[in-house]
Amino acid sequence: xxxxxxxxxxxxxxxxxxxxxxxxxxxxxxxxxxxxxxxxxxxxxxxxxxxxxxxxxxxxxxxxxxxxxxxxxxxxxxxxxxxxxxxxxxxxxxxxxxxxxxxxxxxxxxxxxxxxxxxxxxxxxxxxxxxxxxxxxxxxxxxxxxxxxxxxxxxxxxxxxxxxxxxxxxxxxxxxxxxxxxxxxxxxxxxxxxxxxxxxxxxxxxxxxxxxxxxxxxxxxxxxxxxxxxxxxxxxxxxxxxxxxxxxxxxxxxxxxxxxxxxxxxxxxxxxxxxxxxxxxxxxxxxxxxxxxxxxxxxxxxxxxxxxxxxxxxxxxxxxxxxxxxxxxxxxxxxxxxxxxxxxx
Numbered sequence: 001x002x003x004x005x006x007x008x009x010x011x012x013x014x015x016x017x018x019x020x021x022x023x024x025x026x027x028x029x030x031x032x033x034x035x036x037x038x039x040x041x042x043x044x045x046x047x048x049x050x051x052x053x054x055x056x057x058x059x060x061x062x063x064x065x066x067x068x069x070x071x072x073x074x075x076x077x078x079x080x081x082x083x084x085x086x087x088x089x090x091x092x093x094x095x096x097x098x099x100x101x102x103x104x105x106x107x108x109x110x111x112x113x114x115x116x117x118x119x120x121x122x123x124x125x126x127x128x129x130x131x132x133x134x135x136x137x138x139x140x141x142x143x144x145x146x147x148x149x150x151x152x153x154x155x156x157x158x159x160x161x162x163x164x165x166x167x168x169x170x171x172x173x174x175x176x177x178x179x180x181x182x183x184x185x186x187x188x189x190x191x192x193x194x195x196x197x198x199x200x201x202x203x204x205x206x207x208x209x210x211x212x213x214x215x216x217x218x219x220x221x222x223x224x225x226x227x228x229x230x231x232x233x234x235x236x237x238x239x240x241x242x243x244x245x246x247x248x249x250x251x252x253x254x255x256x257x258x259x260x261x262x263x264x265x266x267x268x269x270x271x272x273x274x275x276x277x278x279x280x281x282x283x284x285x286x287x288x289x290x291x292x293x294x295x296x297x298x299x300x301x302x303x304x305x306x307x308x309x310x311x312x313x314x315x316x317x318x319x320x321x322x323x324x325x326x327x328x329x330x331x332x333x334x335x336x337x338x339x340x341x342x343x344x345x
Contacts, residue, residue, distance in 0.1 A: 002336045003307035004270070006206075007176065007288060007326035012246070013208035013259060019249040020210075020242075028241045031227070032057055037244030043251035044202065044214055050194035054222035056215045056230070057243035061175045062091045063235035064201050064213045069138060070098035071229040072169050072199070077137025079171075080117065082107035084146050086173060098233070101134045109283055110145025114158040121166050139163055142173035143188065144180045148285030153187045160196045172200035178207040178260025179287040184268070186286075194218040204246060208259045208327040212243040259327045263288040266325035266334070273338050277345075282311070288325045293318055298344045305340040 003009050011017070028034035041055035058064040065087050069079050078101035081088045087095050088102045095102050105116055117139065124130060139159060143151055151159075163170045172193060177200075180186060193200045198221055204212040223229070230236045237243065250256040267288040274281060274292050282291035294302070296317050302308075311320040323337075 001305060001307060002333045004323035004325065004329075004333070004337065005307040005309050007263065007324045008206050009307075010326065010328040012210045013249075013255070013327050015255055016208055016210070016246050016249045019245050023241070023245050026241075030238045030240060031236060032240030032244065034241040034244055036241050036248050040214070040244045040247035040251060043248065044216065047190050047251060048194040048216060048218070049191040050216070050218045052218070052220050053194060054217040054220055056217075056222065056226065057240065057247065058201070058213045058215055058230070058235055059211050059237055059243070060205060061086070061173070061201075061203065061213060062094050063233065064215060065091065065140075065173060066094045066098055067226075067230050067233050067235050068171060068199055068201070068215060069095055069140070070100060070233070071223045071226055072171070073100050073137045075099070076135050078103045078134040079138040079140050080105060080112075080120070080136050080168075081140040082110065082112050082145075084110055085140055086142055086146060086175070087140055089146070102140075103134065103136055107145075109149045110142075110147035111149055111151060111155070112139070112141060112159065114155065114162060117159060118162050121162065121168075125166075136166070136168060138169040138171055140171050140173065142175065143193075144176050144285075144287045144289070147283060147291070148176075148179075148287040148289035149283070150180055150183070150185065150286060151188065153192060156188060156192070156196050163198075169198040170196070172197045174201050175203040175213070176206050176287065176289070177201075177203050178256055179263050179267070180260075182257055182260035183264040183286045183288075202247075202256075204243075204250060206326070207256060207263075208250060209246040210242075212246050214243075214247050262327060263325050263329070266329040269331075269334055270323055270325055270337075273334060273341065277341050279341065282320045290323045290325075291320050292323070293320050294344075301344060302340055306337055 083104040084107045202214040
C-alpha cells in the first residue's frame with residue numbers, strides 16, 4: 001500500500017529529525033522564548049526580506065487561524081472567505097467559536113475574485129442597516145487554495161488595494177505555501193507576501209515538520225498581548241523549542257524550498273501518470289494536490305493498493321478523489337500507483 005492521502009501522512013524530514021536529536025538535551029526556556037525560536041525567526045525575516053517582521057510559532061493550522069483571526073478582529077467584525085476556504089468549510093466552526101462570523105463569497109477554482117469582494121463591500125456600506133450586521137474586518141485567502149490553485153501577483157495586489165481602501169486586514173493561510181512558491185507557474189515570493197499581506201503563515205506541518213506553522217506579521221504588525229491570546233486559545237506550547245528547532249532546520253540551507261520543489265516535481269509526474277492513461281483531471285492544479293474523476297467501481301478497486309482522499313461526488317456513479325504528494329513521495333510510490341492504475345483498464 002502506498003499513500004497519496006495527504007502531505008502529512010509521514011513524520012518529519014530526516015534533516016529536521018536530526019536537528020531535533022542534536023538539540024534534544026539542551027535546556028531551553030519554554031513558551032517560545034528559546035534561542036532556536038529566535039534563530040528561526042531571524043532566518044524567516046531574512047527569507048522574507050522583512051527585517052521588521054514579528055514572527056511567532058504555532059502548533060497547527062486550525063489553531064493558527066483561530067488565534068490570528070480572533071486577535072486582529074474587533075468584537076463586531078467577521079472575516080471574509082470564499083465558501084470553500086478552510087476556515088469556512090474544514091475547521092468545524094473554530095472561527096465562529098471565537099465569536100467571529102465567517103462571511104462567505106463564491107469561489108472560482110478555490111479563489112476569491114477581487115470584483116466580487118469589491119461588490120460585497122460596496123453593498124455592505126450602502127446598507128443603512130449595517131449597524132445590525134457583522135462588519136467585515138478581514139479578508140482570508142489561502143495560497144495554494146483548497147483546490148491547489150494559485151493567486152497571481154496582480155490578483156493579490158488587487159485584493160490588497162481593496163483591503164486598504166476599506167480598512168480591512170489581509171491574511172493569507174500558507175499551509176502548503178512551499179508548493180505555491182516553488183511550482184513551475186509560481187509568481188509570488190515570500191518578499192511579495194511580506195509586502196502585500198498584513199499577516200501570513202508559513203506551513204511546516206505539510207512541508208517536512210512533525211508539526212508547526214510560522215506566523216509572520218510584517219512591519220511589526222503583531223497585535224498587542226498576542227501571547228495572551230495564543231494561551232487563551234490553548235495553542236501555546238510549553239516546549240516551544242520543538243517548533244523553533246524545526247523551523248530553524250527548514251530555513252537552513254534552503255531545506256524548506258527544496259522540499260517545496262520536490263513536492264511540486266512529484267506532482268507534475270503524478271499529473272502525467274493520469275494524463276498518459278486518459279484519466280480526466282477535475283481541474284488543472286499547478287501544485288501538489290491533484291484531483292481526478294473516476295467511476296466508483298474503479299475507486300473501490302484502487303483502494304486496495306493506494307490510499308487517497310474523497311473530494312466530492314459528481315453524479316451517482318462518479319467521484320472526484322484527491323492525490324497529494326509530500327516530502328517523502330518517491331519515484332517508487334509513483335511506479336506503484338501507475339501499476340495500480342493500469343490494472344483498472
